[in-house]
Amino acid sequence: MPSRRRFLTATTLALAALPEIGESSGEPALSAEVGSQQADTKPFILDCQSHLFCPEIVALMEKRASDPRVYTRDGVRWLQMGDWLRKIQPIYLDLDAKLATMDESGISVTALSTNDPGPEWFGGDGPAVARTMNDFVAGVVREHPTRFIGLAVLPLQDMDAAMVELDRAINSLRLRGILLYTNLAGRFPDEPQFRPLFARAMELNVPILLHPAKPLTTDVVKGYEMTSSLGNMFDNTIALVRIIMSGILDELPKLKLVCPHLGGTLPYIIGRLDHQTQVLKRGPKTLTRPPSEYLKLVWFDIVSPLALAMKYCYDLVGPDRLLFASDHPWVEPSLILRELRSLKLPASDEEKILGGNARRLFGAVG
Numbered sequence: 001m002p003s004r005r006r007f008l009t010a011t012t013l014a015l016a017a018l019p020e021i022g023e024s025s026g027e028p029a030l031s032a033e034v035g036s037q038q039a040d041t042k043p044f045i046l047d048c049q050s051h052l053f054c055p056e057i058v059a060l061m062e063k064r065a066s067d068p069r070v071y072t073r074d075g076v077r078w079l080q081m082g083d084w085l086r087k088i089q090p091i092y093l094d095l096d097a098k099l100a101t102m103d104e105s106g107i108s109v110t111a112l113s114t115n116d117p118g119p120e121w122f123g124g125d126g127p128a129v130a131r132t133m134n135d136f137v138a139g140v141v142r143e144h145p146t147r148f149i150g151l152a153v154l155p156l157q158d159m160d161a162a163m164v165e166l167d168r169a170i171n172s173l174r175l176r177g178i179l180l181y182t183n184l185a186g187r188f189p190d191e192p193q194f195r196p197l198f199a200r201a202m203e204l205n206v207p208i209l210l211h212p213a214k215p216l217t218t219d220v221v222k223g224y225e226m227t228s229s230l231g232n233m234f235d236n237t238i239a240l241v242r243i244i245m246s247g248i249l250d251e252l253p254k255l256k257l258v259c260p261h262l263g264g265t266l267p268y269i270i271g272r273l274d275h276q277t278q279v280l281k282r283g284p285k286t287l288t289r290p291p292s293e294y295l296k297l298v299w300f301d302i303v304s305p306l307a308l309a310m311k312y313c314y315d316l317v318g319p320d321r322l323l324f325a326s327d328h329p330w331v332e333p334s335l336i337l338r339e340l341r342s343l344k345l346p347a348s349d350e351e352k353i354l355g356g357n358a359r360r361l362f363g364a365v366g
C-alpha cells in the first residue's frame with residue numbers, strides 16, 4: 001500500500017484556538033484567532049470530514065453474531081454488513097497517525113466523527129452505542145482542544161432517545177454538529193419520523209453533515225468493488241434530492257446542511273430536475289424555487305480527487321458554500337489540497353474554502 005503521507009509536507013502548523021460554547025448566545029463559537037506567529041503565512045485549514053473508528057464499538061461488533069459485526073481472518077479485521085466487507089486497518093483507529101497526517105498537510109483543525117455503521121444499525125442498543133460514540137469523540141476533543149471539534153451521531157431508530165442524546169451531545173459534550181447518514185438502516189432522513197431532528201438542529205444553530213452509510217445500491221454495484229466509489233455517491237445524491245423535494249429547506253430556511261463529496265452526482269444532473277419540476281411539472285407542487293436554486297442553500301465538501309469536479313461545483317454554487325474536507329483515513333488530505341490548489345482560484349476564495357466558510361458554518365466569530 002503506498003504511503004498515506006507522500007504528497008505534501010507542511011513545514012509549520014497554524015493552530016486554532018477553540019473556546020467553549022458561549023453560554024450567552026447558546027451557539028458554538030470557533031475563534032478566528034489562529035494563535036500562531038505564522039498565521040500570516042500559513043492558511044487556516046479546517047477539515048470538515050475525517051473519521052476514526054471508536055475502539056469500544058469495534059470491540060462490541062467483534063462480539064456480535066449478526067450484522068454489523070467484526071471478525072478477524074488471517075490477522076486482518078473485517079467489518080461485515082451483508083455482502084459489504086471492509087477492512088479495519090490499524091490506522092483507522094490511530095489518533096496519533098491522524099494528528100501526524102494533519103501536521104504534514106498543514107491542517108489546523110479537524111471536525112472529527114466516528115466511522116459508520118451508525119447507531120441506527122444496532123437496534124435496541126442504538127442509544128447506548130450513540131452515547132459511547134459521542135463520548136469517544138468528545139474525549140478526543142478534550143485531549144486535543146486546539147486540533148479537533150466533534151460531530152455527534154444519533155440513535156434515530158428511537159427519536160425520543162435521539163433528541164435527548166442530541167441535547168446532551170451539543171450542550172454537555174460541546175460537540176459542534178451532527179453527522180447524519182444518508183440512509184438510516186434503509187430509511188431516508190427526510191421521512192416524517194425524522195423531521196424533528198432538522199427542526200431541533202436549526203434551533204440549536206448547529207450544522208447537519210450528511211454522510212453515506214451502507215448504500216442502498218450495494219446490490220447493484222457489488223462484484224466490482226464499486227460500493228464506495230459509486231454506491232456512496234448515489235446515496236449522497238438521493239438523500240439530498242429527497243431533502244430538497246420534501247420541502248425541508250423551505251420549512252427551515254436557517255438550517256445548516258452540508259452534503260459531502262461535492263453533492264455526489266447531483267450538481268451534474270440538476271438541470272434534469274429543474275426541467276422535470278419546472279417544465280414537465282413533475283414532482284412536488286409545493287417547491288418555491290427550481291431545485292438548482294436550493295443547491296445554493298446547501299454547503300458542499302470538496303472530497304473528490306479531481307480538480308475539474310471541484311471547479312464545476314465552484315462555478316455552480318460559488319465559493320461561499322464550499323468546504324475543505326478529506327474523508328481521512330480513506331483519502332489523503334494532501335491529495336484533495338493538491339487538486340484544489342491546482343485550480344489557482346482567487347486567494348480570497350481559496351481561503352474561504354480552506355477554513356473561512358467552516359468558521360462561519362460552525363458558529364465562528366471573525
